[in-house]
Amino acid sequence: MRVKNHKLHADSGDAVATVRSPNRGGALKARYLVMHYTAGGSAESSIRHLTKKESKASAHLVIGRDGAITQLVPFNRVAWHAGRSRWQGLIGMNRHSIGIELDNAGPLDGGDGQWRSWFGRTYTDDDVIVATHRFEEIERGWLRYSEAQLTAVLEASEAIVSHYGLIEVLGHDDIAPERKLDPGPAFPMENFRSHLVGRADDEFELFETAAGLNIREGPGVQFAKIAGSPLAKGTRLRSELRDGSWHFVEVLDKNGDPETTGWVHGNFIAPAPSVVV
Ligand SMILES: [Zn+2]
Numbered sequence: 001m002r003v004k005n006h007k008l009h010a011d012s013g014d015a016v017a018t019v020r021s022p023n024r025g026g027a028l029k030a031r032y033l034v035m036h037y038t039a040g041g042s043a044e045s046s047i048r049h050l051t052k053k054e055s056k057a058s059a060h061l062v063i064g065r066d067g068a069i070t071q072l073v074p075f076n077r078v079a080w081h082a083g084r085s086r087w088q089g090l091i092g093m094n095r096h097s098i099g100i101e102l103d104n105a106g107p108l109d110g111g112d113g114q115w116r117s118w119f120g121r122t123y124t125d126d127d128v129i130v131a132t133h134r135f136e137e138i139e140r141g142w143l144r145y146s147e148a149q150l151t152a153v154l155e156a157s158e159a160i161v162s163h164y165g166l167i168e169v170l171g172h173d174d175i176a177p178e179r180k181l182d183p184g185p186a187f188p189m190e191n192f193r194s195h196l197v198g199r200a201d202d203e204f205e206l207f208e209t210a211a212g213l214n215i216r217e218g219p220g221v222q223f224a225k226i227a228g229s230p231l232a233k234g235t236r237l238r239s240e241l242r243d244g245s246w247h248f249v250e251v252l253d254k255n256g257d258p259e260t261t262g263w264v265h266g267n268f269i270a271p272a273p274s275v276v277v
Pocket of ligand 1 (some may be wrong): 081
């Protein structure tokens with residue numbers, strides 16, 4: 001993906017779907033990317049809400065669970081996603097950031113096989129991560145983000161961060177800690193952030209293959225494929241080293257133990273949805 005005329009374009013060259021939101025301010029020179037969940041029932045219902053004048057809210061992008069991306073506001077105009085917010089001396093982060101909303105129901109009530117969103121939809125354990133938000137003391141269920149969605153948001157964010165030279169990736173909870181929990185513990189923020197802005201908070205980064213993926217002896221397609229190539233979609237990898245867009249990885253088995261090592265292209269791996277080391 002790439003940014004052209006402040007709009008996101010797919011690799012095919014076509015602009016992503018656009019639904020204009022009237023909820024926008026003046027010129028924007030963003031330095032930050034801010035991640036949100038919609039806490040809604042579908043991308044469609046969130047897009048309807050964020051393009052209705054009365055809601056006084058918007059975002060630059062909405063990304064559905066199927067990975068479909070919709071742009072509501074061009075990246076050089078202020079969108080209304082952050083609300084009352086601050087970060088490192090800046091107040092009102094709408095004027096400093098590009099906002100991405102991910103379709104996700106957010107925190108869930110219930111437990112043990114039966115989880116329920118605030119709007120009444122139910123989910124099974126497979127869809128849910130049980131975790132404590134870093135601002136809270138209670139464990140809750142959190143709806144998982146889908147793999148298609150995590151792949152799409154990473155590709156879109158790579159294009160945006162590099163086009164505008166953004167310096168940091170933040171959660172809505174980082175900039176409005178007294179009132180927001182999104183994008184929540186189901187979002188792999190540390191991996192996402194270190195992938196985009198190269199901040200190595202951890203010694204290594206966990207990823208999953210987003211497609212069948214060749215693993216090679218060196219960082220380039222000219223290097224031979226190694227045994228076990230292509231890796232199945234969903235294979236877990238630990239990235240040890242980067243060379244441009246290539247990662248030197250350890251391929252992890254079901255128990256998280258290293259099986260083999262080699263090079264893979266970073267476009268086809270996504271942050272692992274739940275980090276278990
Ligand atoms: Zn938010």
